[in-house]
Amino acid sequence: MDILLYAFLALIALLLVGLIVLLLRRGDNRETQAVRQHLEMALSQQAETVQRVERSLREQEQALSKVVSERLDRSEKATGQVVTDLRERLARIDEAQRKIGELSTQVVGLQEILSNKQARGAFGEVQLNDLVQSALPPSAYEFQCSLGNGARVDCLLRLPNPPGSIAIDAKFPLESYRLLRGVTPGDSPGLATAQRAFQQAMRKHIGDIRDKYIVAGETAESALLFLPSEAIYAELHANFATVVEESYKARVWIVSPTTLMATLNTVRAVLKDVRMREQAGEIQKAVGLMLDDVRRLDERVTKLKTHFTQTEKDLRDIETSTERITKRGERILDTELGDAPAPLPPKV
Numbered sequence: 001m002d003i004l005l006y007a008f009l010a011l012i013a014l015l016l017v018g019l020i021v022l023l024l025r026r027g028d029n030r031e032t033q034a035v036r037q038h039l040e041m042a043l044s045q046q047a048e049t050v051q052r053v054e055r056s057l058r059e060q061e062q063a064l065s066k067v068v069s070e071r072l073d074r075s076e077k078a079t080g081q082v083v084t085d086l087r088e089r090l091a092r093i094d095e096a097q098r099k100i101g102e103l104s105t106q107v108v109g110l111q112e113i114l115s116n117k118q119a120r121g122a123f124g125e126v127q128l129n130d131l132v133q134s135a136l137p138p139s140a141y142e143f144q145c146s147l148g149n150g151a152r153v154d155c156l157l158r159l160p161n162p163p164g165s166i167a168i169d170a171k172f173p174l175e176s177y178r179l180l181r182g183v184t185p186g187d188s189p190g191l192a193t194a195q196r197a198f199q200q201a202m203r204k205h206i207g208d209i210r211d212k213y214i215v216a217g218e219t220a221e222s223a224l225l226f227l228p229s230e231a232i233y234a235e236l237h238a239n240f241a242t243v244v245e246e247s248y249k250a251r252v253w254i255v256s257p258t259t260l261m262a263t264l265n266t267v268r269a270v271l272k273d274v275r276m277r278e279q280a281g282e283i284q285k286a287v288g289l290m291l292d293d294v295r296r297l298d299e300r301v302t303k304l305k306t307h308f309t310q311t312e313k314d315l316r317d318i319e320t321s322t323e324r325i326t327k328r329g330e331r332i333l334d335t336e337l338g339d340a341p342a343p344l345p346p347k348v
Contacts (some may be wrong), residue, residue: 124170
C-alpha cells in the first residue's frame with residue numbers, strides 16, 4: 001500500500017510541476033502569481049486528500065489484519081482439533097490392527113489344527129469333554145471308555161436301564177465339507193462330486209458308530225454322533241435329508257454342540273428322577289418314623305394334659321381348704337371371752 005501511495009503522490013507532483021512550467025511560459029507575473037496560489041491551494045487539498053486516503057487505507061489494513069488474525073486463530077484451533085482427532089483415530093487403528101494380528105494368529109493356529117486329522121479329532125474330543133463336564137456330574141460319564149467288544153468310545157454316559165449307557169463319539173468330516181464349500185457356482189459336475197464325497201464320509205461315520213458303539217446288553221440301543229461344527233450340522237440337515245434318515249434307521253443320532261447341550265440337560269433330568277426313585281423307599285421309611293414320633297408326641301401331650309387337669313383340681317382343693325382355715329381363724333378372733341364356744345362346723 002505504501003508503494004502505491006508514493007507512486008500516486010509522485011505522479012501528482014509531476015503533473016503540478018509540468019502545469020507550473022507551462023503557465024510560466026505563457027503568462028505574466030500576475031497570472032503566474034494567481035496560478036501559484038491556485039496550485040498551492042490544490043496541493044493543500046491534495047495533501048488532505050492523500051492523508052484521508054492514507055488513514056482509510058491504514059484503517060482498512062488494521063481491520064483486514066484483525067480479520068486475518070481471527071481466521072488464523074480459528075483455523076489453528078480447528079487444525080489442532082483435527083490433528084488430535086487424527087491421533088486418536090490412528091491410536092484406535094493401531095489397536096484394531098494389533099487385535100486383527102492376534103486374531104489372524106489364532107485363525108492360522110486353528111487352521112493348522114484342523115488341517116491335521118489327529119489334531120482335528122482331539123479338537124472335537126476336547127469340545128465334547130467340555131460340554132459333558134459342564135452339564136453332568138462326574139459319576140454320570142466316562143471318557144475314553146473301553147467296551148466289551150474292544151472298541152474305545154470318546155464318552156460313555158452312564159444311565160440306568162432303560163435305556164442304558166449311551167456312547168458318544170466325535171466325528172469331523174472337514175475335508176469333504178471344504179470340498180463341498182469350494183465348488184464354483186454353476187459347476188454342476190463338481191457339486192455332484194463334492195456332495196457324493198460328503199455323503200460317503202457321513203455314511204462311513206454313521207456305520208462305524210453303529211457297528212462299534214452299540215453293544216447289546218452293554219449299551220443302549222442307540223448312540224450319538226457329535227459334530228463339533230454348527231455349520232456342518234446345518235449343511236447336513238439342510239441339503240442331505242437322506243443321510244439324516246439313514247442315521248435314524250441306524251439308531252445313530254447326530255448332534256451339534258447346541259443340540260448336544262440340550263440332550264445332556266435332558267439326561268441330567270433323567271438322572272435326577274432316577275436318584276429320587278432310588279431314594280423313595282428311604283423317604284417313605286423316614287416319613288413312617290416321623291409319623292410314629294408324632295403319635296408318641298400326641299400321647300405325651302395327652303398325659304401332660306391329664307396331669308394339668310389333676311393339678312388344677314388339687315389347686316382348687318387347696319384353695320377351698322385355705323378359705324376354710326381363713327374363716328375359722330376369723331371366727332376365733334371374733335369370739336369374746338366368757339361366751340359359750342360356738343359350735344364347730346361339720347367335718348367335710
